[in-house]
Every structure is written in C-alpha cells, then in structure tokens.
Amino acid sequence: MGATGFVGSxxxxxxxxxxxxxxxxARTPSHTEIPGVVSARATLADPASLERALIGADVVIHAASYTGNDPAQCVAVNVEGTENLLAAAAQNGIDQVIYVSTIGVYGSGPHSGIGEFEAAPAPVSALSASRLTAEHRVLERGGCVVRPGFVHGHGDRWFVPGFTRILETLGAWVDEGRSRISIIAVNDLARLLAGLAAQSPARPGDVFHACHPDPVSVRELGQALADSGRLRLPATSLTFDEAVTAGARHGLTERHLDLIGRDHWYDPARLWTAAGVGVGVGALHHFPSRR
Structure with a gap:
C-alpha cells in the first residue's frame, strides 16, 4: 500500500x-510498466477497495501514511486507515503485514545508539502519535514494524529540504554540528523492506530500526549539502539553548532545532541481519544527489 509514494515506489x-x-x-496507480508488477487502485478509507486489491497476496507492505499536521487526518488515515488495511488483509487470509513507521515515534532526543527495545516511544506531535498507534494495531494483529531513520534520495520532500531550511534559517551550527543522526537512502530502505517481505514469516510481532549502521554528524551532512550546491555553510556556532532563543526570532521551534542539535541515531543491526541485505557503501555514499 502506498506504491506510488516516496518509499513505496x-x-x-x-x-x-x-x-x-x-x-x-495506490490511490492512483502508476502508468509505468514493470515486469512482475501489477497495479491496483485502493484507498485506506475504502475497505472494499482494499479487500479487492489484496486478493492473492501473501505479505502486505504498508507504506501509505498521512504526514501533515491536521490531527483529524492523522487519525483518519494513519490509525483508521491502517485498521481498514489490517481488516482487509485478514479477510484475504493474510497475516503478514509490514508497517513502515518512523523513528519520530521516539520524540525529542538525545538518542544515542539505542536498540529497538531500549527506549520507550514518546511522540511529541499528533502525527507521530498516530503512527505509534498504527504500530500498536499492526503488532496486535501479528504484523511487524519498521522504523526508518531520516530517509533521503530521489523524491525526498521532507528530510533534506527541512534540514536545509532549519540550518539556513538559524544561520549557525548547534554545538559545532557535532550531534549525530541516522540516515538511510530510500533505495536501501526499499531493499531492506523487500528482503524482510521475502522471509517466511516476515518476523511477526517484531520491531526494527531501518538506517545505515553508521550515524553521521550534522556537520558532515551540511558539508555534503554544501558540496552539492544546496547549502551555504554557517560560519558561527551556538549552544542548544542559545539556538532555541535565536531560532524563535525566526519562527524555529525547539522541535526544529532538536533535529540539528541533538543526537538521533539508532542501532539497525537486527534488520540488516533479518533481511539478509548487505550494507555495501558508507552512509554518505548516496547523499545527496546534485539537484
């Protein structure tokens, strides 16, 4: 589900x-023909369309989510829509559902190298709270959950644009850009999801982090963006508290600054092993492509 989206495609x-x-x-199937792939039209709000679309499937990868700020839509799509999808899967005798969630369910940092069961989720937004509720629904039905780190690659409209806007608006590093975060190229995330789906069963009731094993610093990300012509590097640095004060004058909240000023890196070793996928290259190898 969500086959034409950033991660789904x-x-x-x-x-x-x-x-x-x-x-x-997907809601609007792709017109691109790929050998071995058939398209089906369905929406999370229409249980009958979901039941038809899932006929003959063995595993469902659920990568369709609302990512906006409307609390009602968060519930309608991410919670109720997930419940509809799970019911449709059950009607078709499918008990393997892989839900693509987010590390955003952990809330504010610092998080430094934690495993999947070493920190309790503490979402700080209606969006992340709805994703966590969706996780619970999937796990209750014997599905599994994948929590990606910050995903980049072709079609990224969230991570790189958001990171760039925050750093440019603040005009300074936070603590010299030393904080580290977990990133993953969308194609690597896709390989992990495909590898997990190919397992039988697809790890029922389990939770996984999906990111490159090596975290990268905010300064390294900033330098990569500068090298690709997307960012002018700051010349100064602030403490986190100074950044919160300065950022407020430009419309940045503490949640914005949390991204570039606190650790957000996670241990993904269990997923790479479970999916049987090799890492291959460094975390910054595909980051970012020149625009």
Missing part, C-alpha cells in the same frame, strides 16, 4: 529487481 522497484511478483496498490 522504491520498494516496488526493489521487489521487482529481486524477482518477487507483487501488486502495487
């Missing part, structure tokens, strides 16, 4: 590349 390609036949389910 990459996952369809990864499944096809691995020789796994799949049905690409």
């Amino acid at each position: 990459a996952t369809v390609t990864a499944l096809a590349s691995a020789g796994i036949h799949c049905t690409a389910v």
